[in-house]
Amino acid sequence: MDYPPPHIQDPRSAHTHTVILLHGRGSDGPELAEDFLSGMTSQRISLSDSLPSLRWVFPTSRIRQSTVFKEEMCTWFDASSLDDIQKDSELQIEGLRESVHHIIGILESEISLLDGRSDRVFLGGISQGMATSLWALLCAPGRVTTPLAGFLGSCGWLPFSHQAEHLMSCSGTQLDSNHRKRLTSEFFRNTITDPTTPLTQDTDSLSVLETPVFLSHGGDDPYVSISLGQQAAQVLRAIDMNVEQHEFTGAEADGHWIKEPEGFDQILRFIQQHKANSHTV
Template sequence: MEFPAPHIHHPQTSHTHTIILLHGRGSNGLEFAEEFFSSATSKGKSLSSCLPTYRWVFPTSRNRWSTTFQEEMCSWFDAYSLTDIQKRQELQKDGLRESVLHILDILEGEARLLDGRLSHIYLGGISQGMATALWAFFAAIGMGRIQEPLGGLLGFCGWLPFAQQLEGLLCEPTPNSPYIHQPQHLISAFFFDEIAGHEISQANQPIDSSVLSTPVFLSHGADDAWISVELGRQASRILRRIMVRVEWHEFTGAEGDGHWIKEPNGFDQILQFLVN
């Protein structure tokens, strides 16, 4: 089954930037866009109104089988447990691999619209969408599909699949090599060994470490009833071992049992991240 076409919110004036945001499990691009733009900054404006030259792309996953719920769901991969993310992690691999390739095709299409200016493209998502966006970024590095920094990575109320393995990998002593010890090489090697299998080719050229200067924005409700804030903190710790600049924001009292962006403060923070 193919992926549905993304929902596009077109810029109100000339197109200068693109933001690609991935929905959570059980949602879709249009639904996420409507919820996202119905929230406002402290000035009572949606982010699309604040950024009239930005093109917003909300991809939709295809339906896939949920082992936990025993039904087809719109989801980027099959996550068996959100309370114990280590449980049956092998179920995530096929969906992650497939979804990552789809998102990278979208990213490259947006780059062509912007004459190759990757620094004007942001990638992110909420919940399972954040999980997928982060692995799409790591995969893009390992595959050589991005060779310069993006405008930024954004993640809301989410987690990083295989986080425990990555933390162990980043803490292990490694051979004295100018490449092997670098975090981006360890992570991309993990992707190819554990997730990609033989279906995706690794880049032949060296990885440009400047990609790691891509700024990162993460936020998570401390009272999130669906994804524990500890998983967000874990993702933040790992990214701080790899990336140059990582912002981490915690809050309480957001809608959706804490599993949403706090309004208006959280949207003010996102806006500040995007314009700085």
């Protein structure tokens, strides 16, 4: 089954940057767009109104059979548990393989629309969307050859993070930053690569893994433990990625969402900061 076309909100002024955001399990692109773009900052202005030159792209996953819910639903990959993310981990591989291919394709397309300027494209997601987009970023070397403007993740986790941490611990401290980046990227790509359709030809350019990262998570999130978000940040920092991390309590959806207005203020500041940086290049 093909993936539906992304939901797109075009910029209200001259197009300078793009944000690609992935929804969580059971949601879809239009629903995330409605909820996210209506989120208010402390100035009582939405992100959409605050950033008129941005093109917003909200992909939708294909329909899959859910092991947990015993029904078909909109989900980037299957998983049997978030209490134990290592349980039946092989269930995640097929969906991650398909979804990562799909998202990297969208990423390449959006970069092309901005004259090849990857530093004008943000990538990220919420919950399972963060998990999938983070995998796409880690698998991108060889297809995206320069850093993105930034990565935005909320209330999510990193599948196979235990294995990645073990890989780093076994490598010891003798490896420099580029070797750790290469080792980690190869681990994630090799986990999902179908030999008949390789994800990428090489990993010569690792600079996409210099993309600045923003992560936020609710300490009272009942669906994805904040410890999983912290573990994701640890993996990224282990390969010397610059991670800005925020924790909060009291967000809507029982804590499994972005805290309003503080969380939207933080996202706005992050985008504005790295949006400004790209103009200087």
